[in-house]
Each structure stands twice: as C-alpha cells, then as structure tokens.
Amino acid sequence: MISKVLCIDDDQITLVLCELVIKKAGFASEVVTAKNGKEGLAWFSSYFSKKGGDGDPPQVIFLDLNMPVMNGWDFLEDYLMKYSDRLPGTKVVIISSTVNPEDFNRANRYSDTVIDFINKPLTTEGLYELMANENLSAYFSKQEQQKEEN
Template sequence: MLETVLCVDDDPITLMLCKKVIVKANFGKEIIFAQNGQEALDLFEKLKDDNLKDGAQVPQLVFLDLNMPVMNGWDFIEKFSLDTNSAFKNTKVIILSSTIDPADFNRAKQYNVVSHFLSKPITVEMLEKLKEIYS
C-alpha cells in the first residue's frame, strides 16, 4: 500500500470515484486532491517547503487527468518534470484520461515521470495490477 496518492481532476465525481476505488483496493493510506494542474504544482511546492520542516508525506503516485481548466495535465507534466520533480524523483504520474487519441499515448511516452496511461474510469482491477509494480 502506498502512503500517499494524489488525484488531479476537475470533475468532483471522478475525484470521489478515485477515492472510493483507492480505498476499496487498499491501494493508498492517504488520498489528496487537486482540481487542476496548477493546484497540483502548488501542492508540491507546499510539500517541498513542509518536507524540510516536518517530514510531510510526499505522494508516490499522481493520477492525472489531461483536460482541465487553469492548467491542463500536459502543462502540469511539463512543469513537474522540469521544475518540481528534482525534489520528487520517486513520484510517478499515471495519466487517467478518457482520451483515445494515439497522439496522446505517444506524447506521454516522452516523459520519464509518466509510468502509465490508463483509460477512465479507474477500477479496482487496474489498481490490483498497479500494486504489483508499486508495492
């Protein structure tokens, strides 16, 4: 079981479903949320500051939607890979999207931080397979 999982999506129903499925699959102890890429980056910046002070728990895994307002998933990945990830080298991103565009799959392969590209909705079965990798 992972200590902390971050779910980034602008849809509150998707976030609720992620939480329920992660809990049901016993996949993560703590589940935190962001509604867009900018909120997620802000959270990582705060964690970077907090981690120096009190050992705040850093997400090992980020479930990331691609299509969001303010900052989409691609912009998050770009900034996280360049600016933020130096402090979070053990954090991996799993794109969780409804897109079926092959160009998105190919684009995701360009980023070392992206470990998987999965189709929505998240399921217990998906998490059972991921447990084998992340446990």
C-alpha cells in the same frame, strides 16, 4: 501499500470515485486531490515551502489530461522542471478518457516519470494491475499481489 497519492482531475465526482476505489483496493492510505494542474503544482509548492514537506510526498500522481485552468500536459512539464528531481520516487499515472493516439505517444516520451496510461474510470482491477508494475511493486507485499491475481 502506498502512503499517499495525489489525484488531479477537474471533475469532482471523478475525484470522489478515485478516492473510494483507491481505498477499497488498499492501494494507498491517503488520497490528496486537486481540481486542475495549477492546484496540483500549488500542492507541491506548499509541500516544499514547509522545509521538507508535511508528511510523505505522494508516491503516485493520478493525472487527468483535459482540464481547464491548467491541463495535465502543462502540469507535467512544470512538475518535471520544478519538483521531479527532488521526488525521484514519485511516479505519474495518466488517467484520461482521451482516445487521441498523440496523447499516448506523448505519454511515452515521459517514460522515466509516466508509468502507465489508464482509461477512465479508475477501477479496482486497474489498481491491482498497477500494484504489479515494476515501479510500484515494492510498496505492495507479495501476499497482496497474489491475492489480487486470484
């Protein structure tokens, strides 16, 4: 199980649903939320200002693209410049309702960090598939993966 995920989305209902689904699927033990990219970056700034952080950093960031204040692409650019080298194990999963092909193409340009692109809403089935992703499978036991495949 992943110890911590960060969900960044401007919709409060989506954040609540993500937390419920993540816990129901046994994907992560802690869910931290931010309402836009700026709040997400502030979380990392605070984490690193505490001399190495407070607890574990998130291993996964669930990132919405279309948000006010700072959208997902702007967050991703700043995150990559400021924090990704210090957190090489942290991966980003874009979770969006976009149907714009350019968004999918753009996500592929960040293949070292962005490991998946999931359509909203986040579901337990989507999380079970994500558990088998080669970038995350080490966090989940084979027994959990087999259970989810059945």
